[in-house]
Structures are given as C-alpha cells and as structure tokens.
Ligand SMILES: Nc1ncnc2c1ncn2[C@@H]1O[C@H](COP(=O)(O)OP(=O)(O)O)[C@@H](O)[C@H]1O
C-alpha cells in the first residue's frame with residue numbers, strides 16, 4: 426500500500442530494507458567471472474537446472490567451476506541443493522538444462538560408471554563403504570574397472586592412510602566412523618581420478634575426527650587431485666578451500682575465495698553464524 430504522495434509507508438520501507446538485507450532469493454546477476462574462468466577449468470557446471478521429479482527442479486541455474494588442482498567448497502543451508510549438485514555432476518540426478526564439462530568434454534547425464542572411468546570419483550554422504558567386506562575388498566571394488574592397477578593404487582592410498590593398509594583384512598563395518606570415511610575416500614581414489622566429489626565427509630564425526638578429515642582432504646588435494654567438497658562445517662571448509670560457493674535454494678548466492686567468504690559480513694550473518702561449529 427502506498428501513501429497519498431505515492432511514496433512507501435514506513436512499514437513498506439522497512440520491508441524493503443529487510444528484503445535488501447536478505448538477498449537470498451536473488452540470482453547472482455553477474456556471471457562474468459564464471460564465464461571467463463570456464464575455458465580453462467577442469468570441471469564446469471554451467472547454468473544447471475536439475476531435479477529428481479519431472480517439473481520439479483531443485484537446481485535452478487547453478488554455476489560452478491573447479492580449476493585443475495583446486496580445492497573447491499560448497500556450503501549452504503540444509504536443503505539448498507548441495508548434494509543434488511554433486512549428484513548432478515556425477516550422473517545421479519537428471520540435468521534438464523545446462524551442461525557439465527570435464528576437461529573440455531561434455532559429460533552431462535553420463536552414467537556414473539562412465540564418469541568413474543573418465544576420472545571422476547564420488548564419495549556419497551551415507552552408506553559409502555561395504556560394511557561386510559574388508560578394507561582391501563572395498564578398495565578392490567573401487568578399482569574394479571582397472572584391476573591391474575590395484576597394487577599401485579593401493580600403495581598410493583596407503584601412503585595417505587597408513588593405518589588402513591595395516592588393517593586391510595579387517596571388515597569395514599568394524600571401523601569407526603572416521604576410519605570408514607577414510608576407506609570411502611580411498612575407494613574413490615583407486616581409479617586415479619582427476620577430481621573427487623565429497624559429500625559432507627566430516628558429518629557425524631567427533632571434532633577431532635572432523636579435523637582429521639579436513640587435513641586428509643587437503644592432503645589428497647596436495648597430492649594432485651582436484652577436490653569439490655560439500656560441507657555443513659562451513660567455517661572449517663572455507664578455511665581449507667581455495668574457492669567456495671554458497672548455495673541457497675538451488676542457486677549460487679555467493680562465491681569467492683575461502684578467505685573472502687569467511688570475511689564477508691553477509692555470508693557470516695546468513696550462513697556462518699548458525700552453521701559453523703568450528
Ligand atoms: N531423492 C530425492 N527425491 C526427491 N527430492 C529429493 C531427493 N533428494 C533430495 N530431494 C530434495 O531436494 C532438495 C535439496 O536436497 P539436497 O540436495 O539433499 O540438499 P542439501 O544437500 O543442500 O541439504 C530438498 O528439498 C530435498 O527434499
């Protein structure tokens with residue numbers, strides 16, 4: 426309702442201010458940084474529209490890129506579409522519009538087994554090990570498309586996770602949550618991926634083990650693997666990542682270096698205050 430002079434009532438002004446403050450519903454108007462970075466990126470998700478059911482889109486024009494060797498973090502509230510984005514990259518959710526590109530090749534909607542052979546590793550949040558199989562058997566499952574390389578890849582993951590090698594004959598189901606996460610990451614590394622997608626690797630772990638997951642993730646990245654990780658532990662994630670994306674309601678809300686996002690008052694107010702535990 427407007428006043429007789431055609432201006433806004435105090436209530437409307439207040440609402441408009443609140444709306445400005447809370448710009449979560451607005452798409453990022455400027456895609457220029459994304460478009461500029463795209464030609465050289467290893468992984469590109471360009472303007473993705475994707476969802477589980479016909480006519481119901483969860484991702485509504487989502488952009489992401491990861492340069493070779495980068496560690497990219499994705500944070501955002503529950504239900505924002507973070508897992509859906511990883512699943513769309515990995516061929517587990519139908520992409521209706523937009524493109525996924527890996528190393529210059531269009532991989533949109535390719536099946537996960539094809540993506541694994543093309544160098545994409547995925548560690549889902551839940552049920553990411555076979556509990557009745559031993560550690561070694563879990564790793565064999567990870568290498569099933571290239572069993573000849575097993576020994577060499579086993580040595581690589583053993584260099585990252587020595588305790589797993591020592592306990593290779595132990596069933597994965599008998600391991601702690603943190604150790605299982607290491608097995609799941611190792612399994613995804615068995616095919617020598619150029620990029621791994623991690624969905625909340627620190628979820629459900631004690632603070633000490635969470636810390637270890639972040640350290641290990643950084644190590645994997647330092648060993649040359651590009652990493653795209655979704656995390657609920659937003660602050661810790663932004664501390665270790667090169668660049669981060671804040672996803673909200675299936676769209677990019679903020680992007681920047683990890684340090685930029687950690688210091689952005691809007692990101693702090695809307696996304697770090699309640700999410701961050703570290
Ligand atoms: N298998 C599914 N079928 C239908 N809707 C789903 C499915 N998985 C997730 N969703 C919906 O997609 C939205 C985003 O979920 P998700 O990507 O898991 O969010 P986040 O990982 O950011 O918490 C939610 O509204 C959720 O209910």
Ligand SMILES: [Mg+2]
Nearest residue numbers: 507508509550
């Ligand atoms: Mg999720």
